[in-house]
Amino acid sequence: MLKSSKRVVMLGDCQSFYASVEKAEHPQYKDRPMVVAGDPERRSGIVLAACPIAKSKGITTAERLGEAVAKCPDLVVIKPRMQRYIDVSMLITDIYKSYTDLVEPYSIDEQFLDVTGSMHLFADTPEEMAQIIQAHVQAATGVYTRFGIAETKILAKTACDNYAKKNSSGIYTLTKEMLPETLWKRPVSDMFMSGSRMTRHFNVMGLPTIGSVAQTPLGKLKQMMRRKFGKNSDIQAEMYWRIANGIDDSPVRPGTHQVAPKSVGHMMTLPFDYREFDHILTPLLEL
Numbered sequence: 001m002l003k004s005s006k007r008v009v010m011l012g013d014c015q016s017f018y019a020s021v022e023k024a025e026h027p028q029y030k031d032r033p034m035v036v037a038g039d040p041e042r043r044s045g046i047v048l049a050a051c052p053i054a055k056s057k058g059i060t061t062a063e064r065l066g067e068a069v070a071k072c073p074d075l076v077v078i079k080p081r082m083q084r085y086i087d088v089s090m091l092i093t094d095i096y097k098s099y100t101d102l103v104e105p106y107s108i109d110e111q112f113l114d115v116t117g118s119m120h121l122f123a124d125t126p127e128e129m130a131q132i133i134q135a136h137v138q139a140a141t142g143v144y145t146r147f148g149i150a151e152t153k154i155l156a157k158t159a160c161d162n163y164a165k166k167n168s169s170g171i172y173t174l175t176k177e178m179l180p181e182t183l184w185k186r187p188v189s190d191m192f193m194s195g196s197r198m199t200r201h202f203n204v205m206g207l208p209t210i211g212s213v214a215q216t217p218l219g220k221l222k223q224m225m226r227r228k229f230g231k232n233s234d235i236q237a238e239m240y241w242r243i244a245n246g247i248d249d250s251p252v253r254p255g256t257h258q259v260a261p262k263s264v265g266h267m268m269t270l271p272f273d274y275r276e277f278d279h280i281l282t283p284l285l286e287l
Contacts (some may be wrong), residue, residue: 018049184211214244223275
């Protein structure tokens, strides 16, 4: 539990968000394996979201729909409805805002909440408040949310991804004092922002765990990364060192992502290679 003098930051994450929205609106599929994916009729495209039952069958996000159906022939496939998911995400934002005015959307299914100043109005502990919000969201939308709780945004995100998503309550509090016995023992692949390529680099440098990165003096880590990536890697080295140590001074900022985007992307997965101009024109016009 966090001490009362510390910030209380939560990262709320919606489980299998697109699939959860569809299951809530199609109760007949409650106990069926379901995915949200490209084109159900042609069994083409990729899996955008898989419900927990589908995941238990070995289906993963981003795999080809045909491969998913091969693993689970009775799979229910729903075509994505992006506007509906945006609407539900905004509804969840409004629910969060009824508990604190400090809500920062991180993605369509993840949002940061700073409840430091409002928690006393609703609960005695951060965990109790997370349970209240969790129940509110599920009652209003049918979507199950998990909450990582910490004193910084990076630790809240880490708590959610590594612990809250994997326990029965969907809630986990991670303090800096707990790091040596929890996060630091995990492989460096579990560290936020450490993808497969960066994980390989860390292992080559002799840093196989998150703790080995955290406990390397920052100056030494910078030297190691300069030798590996060149002289301009100091910022990258400090970023990973701060993540491993749970250091994050950034506040929860409402409206952070309300700035108009500089570019917009739109894509689709084709069922096979298109080589004729008339064939190519069809998906181009659709996009």
